[in-house]
Amino acid sequence: VIIHKPINGSTLIQTKSNDVSIFYIFRQLSFICLTSLALFCYGKDNILDNNKKKTGILLLALIPFLVFPLLAHNLSSYNADYSLYVVDYCPDNHTATWGINYTKILVCLWAFLLFFIIMRTRLASELWPLIALLCLASLCCNLLLLTLDEYNYTIWYISRGIEVSSKLFVVSFLIYNIFQELQLSSKLAVHDVLTNIYNRRYFFNSVESLLSRPVVKDFCVMLVDINQFKRINAQWGHRVGDKVLVSIVDIIQQSIRPDDILARLEGEVFGLLFTELNSAQAKIIAERMRKNVELLTGFSNRYDVPEQMTISIGTVFSTGDTRNISLVMTEADKALREAKSEGGNKVIIHHI
Numbered sequence: 001v002i003i004h005k006p007i008n009g010s011t012l013i014q015t016k017s018n019d020v021s022i023f024y025i026f027r028q029l030s031f032i033c034l035t036s037l038a039l040f041c042y043g044k045d046n047i048l049d050n051n052k053k054k055t056g057i058l059l060l061a062l063i064p065f066l067v068f069p070l071l072a073h074n075l076s077s078y079n080a081d082y083s084l085y086v087v088d089y090c091p092d093n094h095t096a097t098w099g100i101n102y103t104k105i106l107v108c109l110w111a112f113l114l115f116f117i118i119m120r121t122r123l124a125s126e127l128w129p130l131i132a133l134l135c136l137a138s139l140c141c142n143l144l145l146l147t148l149d150e151y152n153y154t155i156w157y158i159s160r161g162i163e164v165s166s167k168l169f170v171v172s173f174l175i176y177n178i179f180q181e182l183q184l185s186s187k188l189a190v191h192d193v194l195t196n197i198y199n200r201r202y203f204f205n206s207v208e209s210l211l212s213r214p215v216v217k218d219f220c221v222m223l224v225d226i227n228q229f230k231r232i233n234a235q236w237g238h239r240v241g242d243k244v245l246v247s248i249v250d251i252i253q254q255s256i257r258p259d260d261i262l263a264r265l266e267g268e269v270f271g272l273l274f275t276e277l278n279s280a281q282a283k284i285i286a287e288r289m290r291k292n293v294e295l296l297t298g299f300s301n302r303y304d305v306p307e308q309m310t311i312s313i314g315t316v317f318s319t320g321d322t323r324n325i326s327l328v329m330t331e332a333d334k335a336l337r338e339a340k341s342e343g344g345n346k347v348i349i350h351h352i
Contacts, residue, residue, distance in 0.1 A: 014087065019076040021086040025102060026072035028138065030064035032109050035131060037061055039113075039120055103145050110139040126177065130170045137166030192264040194242055195249045203263035203271045207325050210275065216320035220282040221328055222272040223314045223336040224252065224289070227344040229268040236306055247303035248311065251296050255289040279317045279351065286313045286347040294345065310345035312336060318352050327352060 037060055075084040086099055114135040121128040144159040190202035198206075210219060226248060233241040245268065252262060252270070261273040274282060290311055296302075297309040314336025316328055331350045339346040 015077045018085060018087045019078075021102070022072050022076050022084055025086065025106070026068045028106055029109075030068050031134075031138075032113055033064045033068075034061065035113060035117070035135070038131075039117060042121055100146060103142050107139060107142045107146070110135055110142060114139060130173060133166055134170055137162050195246055195264050197249055197253075197270075198261060198263035200263060200265045200271075203261065203265060203273065204325070206261050206273055207328065210273070211323045211325055211328075216318075216323070217276065218278060218317070218319050220272075220274040220277060220279075220315060220317045221332045222274070222282075222286060222316075223265070223332045224270040224272065225312045225314075225336055225340060226268040227310045227312055227340070232307075232309075240306060243303070244305055244309060247297065247305050248293055248309060250303070251292050252289050255292050256285060279349065282315060282317050283347065283349060286315055286349070289313065290345065290347055312339040312344045313347045314339055315347060315349040316352060317349060322352050 037057065041057060073079065074082050077083075086102055088099060114132060117123075117128060117132050117135060123129045123132060141159040141163050144155050144162075147155055190198055192199045207221065210216065226244065229241065229244065232244055245264075249262070249264075249270070252272075256262065256272065256274075259275075261271075263271045263273075265271045274285065277285075290313060293309055293311050297305045297307075299308070314332050314334070316331040316335060318328065322328060331352050335348040335350045339348040342348075
């Protein structure tokens with residue numbers, strides 16, 4: 001690194017350039033040490049399970065954060081008792097040049113670190129390729145700095161451009177992954193993993209949200225139970241049982257409107273929430289679901305379900321007079337139990 005002008009007119013250019021070089025070296029050493037420590041811990045789950053080892057690793061990680069900055073500060077011009085001279089000053093053209101040996105040391109360290117990252121991790125996860133990219137960028141930057149035998153703007157800007165571009169790419173990729181994980185977490189919080197429909201929590205929150213509106217119009221809540229599902233699990237196994245659940249969910253989704261809410265409440269019981277419809281329309285939708293399940297799971301069905309399935313539907317219809325979710329769900333459950341007690345494959349509607 002070659003510096004022509006002092007940052008502060010009252011300070012010698014040799015002193016300031018030496019300080020910059022010292023801080024640059026220790027900044028790179030900090031990253032090398034932290035990455036090496038992470039590489040050492042990679043694949044060693046027993047370290048995380050052992051509190052003493054975990055404490056030791058944390059203490060070692062504090063060295064780059066605390067010891068290196070203090071060491072760099074004391075080796076710079078800020079402490080007159082200690083000194084480390086990294087640059088050579090040329091009085092003829094008033095320039096200070098960073099000693100090439102320090103650059104060679106950094107090149108070797110980055111090269112070894114990159115090699116061990118590739119060999120140990122095989123770049124198996126999404127994180128290690130990014131760290132390897134940062135190591136490669138730092139290696140290239142320092143290799144370019146080896147060519148700085150005179151002041152050269154082009155080489156300097158290329159080396160800085162490589163470092164900045166690589167860090168920008170890594171940060172952008174990490175931010176993208178973070179948002180992807182947040183979206184996935186948000187989805188999993190309200191969706192059932194097996195059927196990919198809403199879960200119990202989302203369903204009850206939706207009903208409560210509907211009932212808390214200043215004006216509640218006609219709405220309908222349905223509880224759907226798959227008849228003889230426990231026998232299917234016992235006879236054919238849980239893998240076939242899961243296939244039955246997914247198949248019936250697909251049939252129900254084809255039988256309702258896009259804005260209607262379908263959720264898996266528990267096991268083979270599903271909940272549906274309908275708004276902006278009357279009692280007759282609710283009856284039509286419920287019967288359509290029941291008939292479609294019976295028809296589309298029949299002989300030689302496309303879902304590969306081993307036998308014909310049927311469902312029982314308990315429906316509660318309200319004109320919006322009630323604001324009590326417990327009353328709504330209790331009446332829907334009563335209607336469902338009534339449908340099952342009559343042999344199943346029925347639709348029972350209660351009005352509140």
